[in-house]
Amino acid sequence: MKALATLWLITCLAFALPGFAAVEPLQFKDAAEETRYKELIAELRCLVCQNQSLADSNAELAGDLRREVYNKMREGLSDKQITDFLVARYSDFVLYRPPVKSTTAVLWFGPFLLFAVAGVILVIVLRRRRTEPEAELSPAEQARVRALLDSTDTGNKKSS
Numbered sequence: 001m002k003a004l005a006t007l008w009l010i011t012c013l014a015f016a017l018p019g020f021a022a023v024e025p026l027q028f029k030d031a032a033e034e035t036r037y038k039e040l041i042a043e044l045r046c047l048v049c050q051n052q053s054l055a056d057s058n059a060e061l062a063g064d065l066r067r068e069v070y071n072k073m074r075e076g077l078s079d080k081q082i083t084d085f086l087v088a089r090y091s092d093f094v095l096y097r098p099p100v101k102s103t104t105a106v107l108w109f110g111p112f113l114l115f116a117v118a119g120v121i122l123v124i125v126l127r128r129r130r131t132e133p134e135a136e137l138s139p140a141e142q143a144r145v146r147a148l149l150d151s152t153d154t155g156n157k158k159s160s
Contacts, residue, residue, distance in 0.1 A: 026070055033073070040079055041066055044086065045096050053096060 028034040038055060044065065046057035054062050054069070065086070072082045083095065092098040100108050137145065 036079070037070060037073060040073075040082065041069055043096055044069070044083070045094055047090060047094060 026034075026037070028037065041054040044054045046052045046054055046059055046062040046065075048059035048061050049057045052062075054066050068086075069082055072085060077085070086094045092104055098104045098107060
């Protein structure tokens with residue numbers, strides 16, 4: 001029983017340790033500056049994880065970028081200057097909401113275009129299906145179907 005409790009404790013500690021690794025003690029002048037920092041890193045994408053913000057990612061590069069944002073804030077740069085600096089280094093990909101321009105048009109309009117194409121294909125398929133004549137059975141096939149149905153009906157009546 002004691003070995004089981006020890007194993008349980010070790011397992012709990014092993015799962016808790018990664019949570020402590022992401023803590024970065026930063027000193028802010030006031031709560032407004034801390035809020036600004038958190039909002040800024042929430043709007044920037046982790047370049048390693050790609051589907052997480054800098055605030056959510058535990059990747060080493062995300063930690064470096066968070067420190068870079070913090071240092072730029074300490075230097076007195078505005079949010080726009082900080083994002084411009086990161087975009088100059090890492091392209092628009094670092095932004096969760098990239099600006100609408102020719103190089104990002106596919107990101108903004110691609111899903112709508114795919115949805116429209118799928119809708120057109122669906123309409124075409126449904127129209128073709130409606131306009132195609134139903135295949136008619138030959139007299140021999142009709143007789144065979146009747147015979148099969150009759151044999152099924154008589155089989156059901158006998159079992160009842």
